[in-house]
Amino acid sequence: xxDLPDAPWTYISMDFCGPFPSGHFLMVIMDEYSRYPVVExxxxxxxxxxxxxxDKVFSTFxxxxxxxxxxxxxxxxxxxxxxxxxxxxxxxxxxPLWPQSNAECERFMRSIGKSIRAAHAQHKNWKQEMFxxxxxxxxxxxxxxxxxxxxxxxxxxxxxxxxxITPKYQDNEIRETDKRKKDKMKNYxxxxxxxxxxxxxxxxxxxxxxxxxxxxxxxxxxxxYKIVERNGTMxxxxxxxxxxxxxxxxxxxQVKIPPTIVNSEKEQEQxxxxxxxxxxxxxxKAPAYLKDYVK
Numbered sequence: 001x002x003d004l005p006d007a008p009w010t011y012i013s014m015d016f017c018g019p020f021p022s023g024h025f026l027m028v029i030m031d032e033y034s035r036y037p038v039v040e041x042x043x044x045x046x047x048x049x050x051x052x053x054x055d056k057v058f059s060t061f062x063x064x065x066x067x068x069x070x071x072x073x074x075x076x077x078x079x080x081x082x083x084x085x086x087x088x089x090x091x092x093x094x095x096p097l098w099p100q101s102n103a104e105c106e107r108f109m110r111s112i113g114k115s116i117r118a119a120h121a122q123h124k125n126w127k128q129e130m131f132x133x134x135x136x137x138x139x140x141x142x143x144x145x146x147x148x149x150x151x152x153x154x155x156x157x158x159x160x161x162x163x164x165i166t167p168k169y170q171d172n173e174i175r176e177t178d179k180r181k182k183d184k185m186k187n188y189x190x191x192x193x194x195x196x197x198x199x200x201x202x203x204x205x206x207x208x209x210x211x212x213x214x215x216x217x218x219x220x221x222x223x224x225y226k227i228v229e230r231n232g233t234m235x236x237x238x239x240x241x242x243x244x245x246x247x248x249x250x251x252x253x254q255v256k257i258p259p260t261i262v263n264s265e266k267e268q269e270q271x272x273x274x275x276x277x278x279x280x281x282x283x284x285k286a287p288a289y290l291k292d293y294v295k
Contacts, residue, residue: 005033008153009061013068013105016045017113021120026112027053030105032068034152035142037108039134041127045072047079058087061153068092070102111137135160198249202227206237206252208245220253227252 005011011032018025025045029038038061040053058064067089069075075091084091094102112133119129138150139160150158157164189195200206204227207220225237225245236246 002032008033008036010065011068012064012066013102015070015102015105015109016072017109020116020126022126026109028105028109028112029057030108031149031153032104034149035104035108035145036138036149036153037112037134039112039130045074047074047077050074051080051083054083063087064089066090066092068094068102070094195250198233198252200227200230200235200249200252200254202230205255207255208237208247209251209253224255225252 009031013030015028016025017028024041027040038057042049071093115133116126119126139148139158141148205224208225210221225239227235228238229236233249235249238244
């Protein structure tokens with residue numbers, strides 16, 4: 001029986017599970033302190049494929065001090081030894097033909113293997129069922145530590161489908177620092193862009209900035225919109241034909257004289273009755289020089 005490591009993610013064990021009917025293998029990584037499992041799928045257990053996935057995992061959780069494996073072929077070559085030297089962790093191999101040396105990882109692989117076989121028998125998506133199993137396993141108290149793996153590794157419980165109350169953190173100092181830094185970045189960006197506060201409000205008629213299609217394209221779409229909703233700097237505008245668009249306030253340009261006036265003038269012209277041309281009631285008299293002509 002081995003002692004508990006000094007801290008989370010300093011001592012991890014690894015093993016493979018599979019192959020499954022789909023041709024996939026599972027690379028199982030178990031943190032010996034928190035019992036937090038990490039599972040990656042792969043189609044080959046070559047050293048190159050394993051190193052790529054390990055690099056991905058280490059970029060998320062950090063580099064451990066010790067990595068414990070069996071005596072399988074991916075761990076025996078020079079490629080993995082060079083990777084261990086480059087990353088700076090110690091590669092420790094268990095006693096050959098004695099899986100009890102890697103008991104924590106072996107026990108977990110039995111559980112996840114059972115979950116995948118059940119999903120296959122019920123014609124379910126085995127990957128989705130595996131993710132469900134992992135989510136619940138990480139959030140459930142472990143029988144040995146009486147604490148969930150996620151709590152020991154991250155210092156907090158992860159949310160599952162079960163209803164929970166999210167505790168409020170006492171992080172006033174962090175919030176003040178965050179706000180101060182964000183205000184500084186905003187002021188700097190506003191100064192560089194010569195930004196001005198937007199005074200657009202609901203009911204204003206605006207034009208919307210459009211992408212330039214060619215050299216004759218105008219910066220703004222000539223079809224006017226009307227602001228119908230505002231949420232901070234996010235404005236939603238609606239056109240007469242019902243088309244709606246949501247953009248940042250910087251995409252809008254207010255129209256001081258709404259173009260609808262032109263349309264209303266046309267409608268008034270159509271409503272006015274047409275004027276009839278008047279003819280004179282005066283009798284037309286033939287000129288005197290035409291009196292000698294016989295009609």
